[in-house]
Amino acid sequence: MHPSIAFRSLRGTTLATVRPLLLAAFLASCSNAPTTPGGLTTTLTATDTVPVNATRPDSSKxxxxxxxxxxxxxxIVTTLDGQPAAVVAERMARATGGTVRHVIGNLPGFALDLAQESMVDSLLVSAEVVRVSEGRKVYSGSVGAGAVPTVQTKVRWNLDTIDSRTFARDSTYRYVENASNVPVYVIDTxxxxxxxxFGDRILWGTDVTKEKKFAGRTDTHGHGTLVASVIGGTTTGVAKTVKMIPVRSQVGDKGNDADLAEAMDWVIDHNKGYAVANISLYIxxxxxxxxxxxxxxxxxxxxxxxGAGNHDESACEGSPAREPQAITVSAVDMDGDRALLSTGKRVNYGTCVDVWAPGDSVYAAKxxxxxxxxxxxxxxxxxxxxxxxxxxVLGEEGNEASARHISDVITSSATTGxxxxxxxxxxxxxxxxxxxISGPAEVGAAGSYTWRGSAWGGYSITYKWEVSTDDGDTWxxxxxxxxxxxxxxxDEEYTFLLxxxxxNDFDEKPxxxxxxxxxxxxxxxPCPGASVRRSR
Structure with missing residues (x-):
């Protein structure tokens, strides 16, 4: 008996009755399929190599x-590392009658839409599947609510404060910007x-949503455009000459994790060298x-x-905000308080936040x-x-700097107090x-060691190195x-400060x-210098 015929004849029966009978029908139809030395069937049909080496789905997946x-x-179905996700996706689609929305090669895995949720069990019995995650909503937010030193005057408060060491405002925004072809990927609407x-600085990207419109160069919602204008608007933006690549992962206020994962996968596949991406979305x-x-x-x-999220909860409760390898940003208002939203909630908070930035009354493109x-x-x-x-920062580092380094620069240079x-x-x-400073943090053997200094800001920079062996009391x-x-x-053992x-041209002395x-x-x-404290 063909399995599809068996299924049609069992309509109206309980799901608990259907599953074992359906499995038996599958096994009966595949009696000539290859088996393992232990006699377990390894295929469902001549083309579907989905192991059915368990009579029950593995619910732990x-x-x-x-x-x-x-x-x-x-x-979202996660597959084994090193296994071609596209091949597994095709097999699973045939076995479940589902539709593959995206193959996410860098996960690795794929996004699958199922007409019947009961067919999830066919995924959970497969040894090729590591994890099956129910689709999740992705939230954006509502809309409507050589180096050259440059000064922009009559600016809004958000640009005015991020160039200040005292959270003060003087109606100017001073910045240094090097010409760079490194893009910023805007994963958004x-x-x-x-x-x-924007001028001509919005490049061709992609649209991974079902609409597939204009390689991302469209925005029927508005969220992505306002985000891009804060990044690089001529008057509204922090970086005035940056080129941006739109990666459209959702259409409205709410998207889904399958499209977001596919958007991230596209960025990885198309990126050349070092780059920056912005994801103002939250799960x-x-x-x-x-x-x-x-x-x-x-x-x-x-x-x-x-973005840290707008749910008035710890940022550690959501993704990608909780991931340490992202730079997680929450929002403050003009008084330095957690931003209050039009929904009545405040923005997210907590130890997973790396840095705070203006997030109230920010003037942005429509x-x-x-x-x-x-x-x-x-x-x-x-x-x-x-x-x-x-x-x-990436531009000042010669367009070659790791995510860890850039995060360190931003968090360590942040204004405090x-x-x-x-x-x-x-x-x-x-x-x-x-x-x-870059160089060794520890000296473990005799020899000569070098530490390199770097700085930027203006046309000319002078350096001064100092050393202290008494915990900073004298230099x-x-x-x-x-x-x-x-x-x-x-035979030396001690700690010193460098x-x-x-x-620079701004007469600043970082x-x-x-x-x-x-x-x-x-x-x-006692060793030389042993009396010196080992920590500051």
């Missing part, structure tokens, strides 16, 4: 969506390329697949900036009007400020001046080159201090 967050009949804020309850895709992007040289504007709020407006700064928030006291600073001059070299002998101060631990094999205490 199933990841349900939280209440109210499920996208009906939609699933698309971008209106004809808005006057409440967390999502392992999206978190994994963030890690894949970081491994590919992409710094990903994400998608529906080529020269119109809206007021934006929430973490959707805050995150693009940081994405733009990440792009500026002016916020009233539940989370790290770090307000975004658009660094027109930064000093940075000794150690050179004025862009690097510091020091030799170490055997400080770099850079002076500094960076490193603590260097030295232990070159001392075996006869």
């Amino acid at each position: 199933f990841v349900p969506a939280p209440p109210g967050e499920k996208v009906p009949n939609s699933y 698309g971008i209106n390329p004809d808005h006057t804020e 409440s309850g967390g999502n392992d697949n999206i978190d994994k895709m963030i890690r894949r992007m970081a491994a590919d040289g992409i710094t990903t900036v994400v 998608a529906a009007d080529d020269d119109g504007y809206v007021w934006a709020q929430g973490t959707s407006a805050a995150a693009p400020h940081v994405a733009a700064v990440a792009w500026l 002016y916020l009233n928030v539940n989370g790290p006291d770090k307000f975004l600073y658009a660094p027109r001046s930064v000093a940075w 000794s001059a150690a050179g004025t080159d862009d690097r510091y070299t020091r030799s170490f002998n055997d 400080r770099l101060t850079a002076t 500094s960076r201090t490193w603590e260097i631990s030295v232990d070159t094999g001392c075996g006869r205490p």
